[in-house]
Amino acid sequence: MTDKRTPLHEEHAALGAHMTGFGGWQMPLRYTSDLAEHRAVREAAGLFDLSHMGDIGVHGPDAAAFLDHALVGAISQVQLLRARYSMICADDGGVLDDLIVYRTGESEYFVVANAANTDVVLGQLRQRAARFDVEVAPVESALLAVQGPRAEEILRATAGFEEDPEASGGVTLENLRYYACAPMRFRGEAVIVGRTGYTGEDGFEIWVSPGSAVGLWRALLAAGESFGLVPAGLSARDSLRLEAGMPLYGHELDTTTTPFEAGMGRVVRLDKETADGRPLPFVGREALASRKDAPPARVLVGLRGEGRRPARAGYDVVRRAADGAAGAKVGSVTSGAPSPTLGYPVAMAYVTPEVSAEGTELAVDVRGRTEPFVVVPLPFYRRTK
Amino acid sequence: MADYPATLKYTKEHEWVNDESPATVGITPYAAEALGDVVFVELPEVGATIEHGTVVGEIESTKSVSELYAPVSGTVTEVNQAVIDDPELVGSSPFEAGWLFKVDVSGTGELLTAEEYMAHAGI
Numbered sequence: 001m002t003d004k005r006t007p008l009h010e011e012h013a014a015l016g017a018h019m020t021g022f023g024g025w026q027m028p029l030r031y032t033s034d035l036a037e038h039r040a041v042r043e044a045a046g047l048f049d050l051s052h053m054g055d056i057g058v059h060g061p062d063a064a065a066f067l068d069h070a071l072v073g074a075i076s077q078v079q080l081l082r083a084r085y086s087m088i089c090a091d092d093g094g095v096l097d098d099l100i101v102y103r104t105g106e107s108e109y110f111v112v113a114n115a116a117n118t119d120v121v122l123g124q125l126r127q128r129a130a131r132f133d134v135e136v137a138p139v140e141s142a143l144l145a146v147q148g149p150r151a152e153e154i155l156r157a158t159a160g161f162e163e164d165p166e167a168s169g170g171v172t173l174e175n176l177r178y179y180a181c182a183p184m185r186f187r188g189e190a191v192i193v194g195r196t197g198y199t200g201e202d203g204f205e206i207w208v209s210p211g212s213a214v215g216l217w218r219a220l221l222a223a224g225e226s227f228g229l230v231p232a233g234l235s236a237r238d239s240l241r242l243e244a245g246m247p248l249y250g251h252e253l254d255t256t257t258t259p260f261e262a263g264m265g266r267v268v269r270l271d272k273e274t275a276d277g278r279p280l281p282f283v284g285r286e287a288l289a290s291r292k293d294a295p296p297a298r299v300l301v302g303l304r305g306e307g308r309r310p311a312r313a314g315y316d317v318v319r320r321a322a323d324g325a326a327g328a329k330v331g332s333v334t335s336g337a338p339s340p341t342l343g344y345p346v347a348m349a350y351v352t353p354e355v356s357a358e359g360t361e362l363a364v365d366v367r368g369r370t371e372p373f374v375v376v377p378l379p380f381y382r383r384t385k
Numbered sequence: 386m387a388d389y390p391a392t393l394k395y396t397k398e399h400e401w402v403n404d405e406s407p408a409t410v411g412i413t414p415y416a417a418e419a420l421g422d423v424v425f426v427e428l429p430e431v432g433a434t435i436e437h438g439t440v441v442g443e444i445e446s447t448k449s450v451s452e453l454y455a456p457v458s459g460t461v462t463e464v465n466q467a468v469i470d471d472p473e474l475v476g477s478s479p480f481e482a483g484w485l486f487k488v489d490v491s492g493t494g495e496l497l498t499a500e501e502y503m504a505h506a507g508i
Contacts, residue, residue: 018418033476034447035422235421235448309425312450337447338424367443367450
């Protein structure tokens with residue numbers, strides 16, 4: 001099967017991007033340098049094509065009740081024009097995907113799934129929708145993200161981009177809150193702008209019709225040039241999210257992992273209730289309720305490298321013997337890279353609970369060589385303002 | 386696009402070697418570009434005996450790790466400390482400041498001309 005192409009494919013080619021297959025799509029891995037793109041997002045701003053993400057519209061009279069049933073979060077309580085990070089779990093509590101739900105109307109939401117999981121999420125949502133008066137349908141749209149401390153200034157300076165306080169109830173770029181969204185306009189066309197992202201910086205995600213994606217991409221790049229905006233690829237996106245301690249499906253999350261093990265227990269709302277005050281039997285509830293207080297077999301931790309060599313996904317985490325040699329295996333690395341911002345290797349790993357305390361000195365088997373790592377709290381990086 | 390000097394020989398694994406004595410070894414701009422930003426370089430030790438076609442080190446970038454193959458057999462006489470201290474040199478100057486190590490050559494395997502290498506890599 002050939003990879004799909006986003007509406008911005010020709011733009012990436014023209015910029016000389018190094019492309020890669022990701023989740024069934026051809027996506028830019030980097031344009032010039034992973035490190036330069038990463039640093040631009042931390043210091044100025046980066047422009048990402050995220051059109052591979054799966055947008056699924058959910059609307060109808062039962063939309064809120066349906067999402068309370070289908071997802072682990074209390075989605076009916078999300079206010080109009082607000083967003084919520086959530087998960088869709090299987091009956092056994094395993095994570096099928098992590099996603100963001102945006103409420104764009106009283107009975108209108110859209111769900112953003114990971115590219116590789118879009119079909120699974122769409123299939124599961126449709127299956128779970130049987131008893132509800134709701135429509136679940138994929139949405140054809142392009143998604144562009146401007147991420148970084150200069151993002152707001154850049155959007156404000158973008159030709160053709162306008163706030164729409166009439167449609168948004170007075171929401172502007174300035175007062176748009178983190179994890180909120182608002183309708184705005186690009187060249188007269190309605191777009192949705194979310195103050196969300198996957199980089200640990202301030203920033204916006206903009207859903208635009210596929211036909212207007214190239215125009216918006218170019219307008220943003222033109223406006224952003226003087227602010228230091230550069231196009232940024234998946235490689236920078238991955239190192240940015242890792243520094244910010246954000247999980248990536250397929251690495252920290254998968255069907256064998258519950259939200260509790262991943263340190264994401266807060267997204268599971270076992271306290272959701274039906275209209276008559278009984279516990280709401282959402283999909284996965286029973287399994288998750290029994291797993292909640294059971295001692296976990298493994299815990300997700302942050303690891304800081306004390307040497308120079310980064311750990312990579314799949315490498316063994318081992319006990320550190322007194323002489324620095326490798327001891328018994330106590331876990332596995334799920335993501336790892338040299339942190340461009342911090343200057344030392346960082347990694348996330350699942351380890352057994354007895355070695356998960358902050359400050360525990362461990363090691364990672366880096367291709368036969370034992371490299372020292374120490375358990376540190378997540379995230380590795382937090383923006384200052 | 387980088388120029389591939391005709392004075393150098395190349396391997397299918399994307400190393401280059403010159404014809405001096407001792408011979409200098411590095412990786413090609415094509416390989417450096419594919420790797421992305423290099424963050425760690427592991428080289429053979431001075432005095433080590435190496436055999437062509439075998440793994441003698443690692444080049445690690447922000448995203449991946451790749452193995453470094455010896456293009457020639459012989460004894461390592463010098464390693465580039467500058468590239469160990471500043472691995473980004475591999476990407477910014479693969480034919481010059483980003484050279485990796487020098488070898489007192491005792492034998493070689495199959496080496497490609499610049500033209501053959503470019504055809505092999507599809508450059």
